[in-house]
Amino acid sequence: MTDEAALEVAPTGSNESLRARRAAALPRGVGVMCDFHAARANNAELWDIEGKRYIDFAAGIAVLNTGHRHPRIIEAITRQLDRFTHTAFQVIPYASYIELAEKVAARAPISGDKKTAFFTTGAEAVENAVKIARASTGRPGVIAFTGAFHGRTMLGMGLTGKVVPYKVGFGPFPGEIYHAPFPNAVHGVTTEDSLAAIAAMFKSDIDPARVAAFIFEPVQGEGGFNPAPADFVRGLRKLADEHGIVLIADEVQTGFARTGKFLAMEHYDVEADIITIAKSLAGGMPLSGVVGRAKIMDAPAPGGLGGTYAGNPLAVASALAVLDIIDEEKLVDRAVRLGDQLKARLAAAQAKVPAIVDIRGPGAMIAAEFNDPATGKPDAGFVARVQKEALSRGLLLLSCGVYGNVVRFLFPLTIPDAVFAEALDILDVALLEAAKG
Numbered sequence: 186m187t188d189e190a191a192l193e194v195a196p197t198g199s200n201e202s203l204r205a206r207r208a209a210a211l212p213r214g215v216g217v218m219c220d221f222h223a224a225r226a227n228n229a230e231l232w233d234i235e236g237k238r239y240i241d242f243a244a245g246i247a248v249l250n251t252g253h254r255h256p257r258i259i260e261a262i263t264r265q266l267d268r269f270t271h272t273a274f275q276v277i278p279y280a281s282y283i284e285l286a287e288k289v290a291a292r293a294p295i296s297g298d299k300k301t302a303f304f305t306t307g308a309e310a311v312e313n314a315v316k317i318a319r320a321s322t323g324r325p326g327v328i329a330f331t332g333a334f335h336g337r338t339m340l341g342m343g344l345t346g347k348v349v350p351y352k353v354g355f356g357p358f359p360g361e362i363y364h365a366p367f368p369n370a371v372h373g374v375t376t377e378d379s380l381a382a383i384a385a386m387f388k389s390d391i392d393p394a395r396v397a398a399f400i401f402e403p404v405q406g407e408g409g410f411n412p413a414p415a416d417f418v419r420g421l422r423k424l425a426d427e428h429g430i431v432l433i434a435d436e437v438q439t440g441f442a443r444t445g446k447f448l449a450m451e452h453y454d455v456e457a458d459i460i461t462i463a464k465s466l467a468g469g470m471p472l473s474g475v476v477g478r479a480k481i482m483d484a485p486a487p488g489g490l491g492g493t494y495a496g497n498p499l500a501v502a503s504a505l506a507v508l509d510i511i512d513e514e515k516l517v518d519r520a521v522r523l524g525d526q527l528k529a530r531l532a533a534a535q536a537k538v539p540a541i542v543d544i545r546g547p548g549a550m551i552a553a554e555f556n557d558p559a560t561g562k563p564d565a566g567f568v569a570r571v572q573k574e575a576l577s578r579g580l581l582l583l584s585c586g587v588y589g590n591v592v593r594f595l596f597p598l599t600i601p602d603a604v605f606a607e608a609l610d611i612l613d614v615a616l617l618e619a620a621k622g
Contacts, residue, residue: 308336445548
C-alpha cells in the first residue's frame, strides 16, 4: 500500500475521543504508554490519527527490526493472502513452514542435527521449550534468573524474575521453578555470585538430578538490557553438562540481528541446547519458534507440540522475507554501526547528565541506566522525565529494569541515517531537559 492509500484508509477522529472509548471498553490491566493512537507508519516513523509524526525507538517492543511495512514483507504477505490464510499445520501442512524451519535451523548456532517448531507468541515458545526439556529429561525443575522476563502466561510469569507489574496478584505460580541471581555489575552481582547461588540451591532447594533446564536471556530484556557475561554462560554450560540439564537461551528479544549477530548466542564460545525465538522473527506478524538439538526436540510424542494458529502461513511468509532482508540489507553490520553511534552520543552526554551511570549492550540492543547522583539509588523518575521530554519532541522511548531506571533503545535497524541523526538530536535535548528536573 502506498503512503497515499494508507492515508485514505487511516482512522479518523481525535486522540481525546479514543482515550475515552478506550477507558470504557478495555480493562485497566491493559496498560498503555502513549496517549495517542496510531494511524499509519513507515520504516522508523509513525503518525497518529491527528497527523503528528513520531520516530519509533520502541519498534513494537523489539518486533520491528526490519521496520514498519517493509515492502518485501508486504509483498510476501500479499502473495500468501492470494493462496490461503489458514489450515492449521497439524491438520494440513504446507511447504513454507518446512522451508522456514530448515532456514532457522541452518542459522541457529547449535552444532549437529537440529529441528524447529513454530508457535504464535514468545510466551508459547518459552512454555514449549520447557515442555520439550521436561520430556527429554524426565525431570520437573527449571532454574531461571532474577530480572528475567519470559512471558505473561502462568508458567511464563513463574519463570519471570520481575514482580511489578507482571506477577502482582496473579499467584500462585507453578511449582518446581527456582531463581538464581543474574550477574549485574552495576548492582554488584558477579558471575561467581550467581554460580555460587546455583551451587547453594543444589544443596538446599533442589537436587540437580531433578532439574530439567536452565533458562536465561543472553541479554536480559525487561530486566534492564543486562548482557550475560561470557564466563557466566560458560559456567551454565558446564553445570548443564555435568548434571544432564538442558540449557535454554531465550532469544525472543535478542534475535534477528539486534545484537550485532543473527542470534545473540553467536557472541559466546559455548552453545545452548534450545533457543526460543519470536518478536522480530516475522516483522510484525505473530510468530514464534523453538529450535534445538534434534534428539531433544524429538522427545515429545506426536500431538504434544503445536497450536491452532502455530506457524500461521501469513506470518511464515513474512518471516521468510525477514530472513532475506537481514542478509540483503546487511542488518547485522548495520546494528553494530548504529549501536556504536548511539553509545558515543550517550557517552558524550554523560558529562552534562551525571545521572547516567551505565551505557551497555551489544550491537543495537543498547541501554542507559540512571541513578540519582546524590544518593546513588536507581532513579525511575529521571527515566520518566527523559521519556516525557523525548515524546513531546516526537521520539518514542521505552523503559525497563527491575527498578524502572533504564532507557532501552529499540529502533528499527532499517532506520534511515537522517532519521536516526534527528532522533539522536532529540535524545540529547531530552536528557538535558530531564537533568534540569
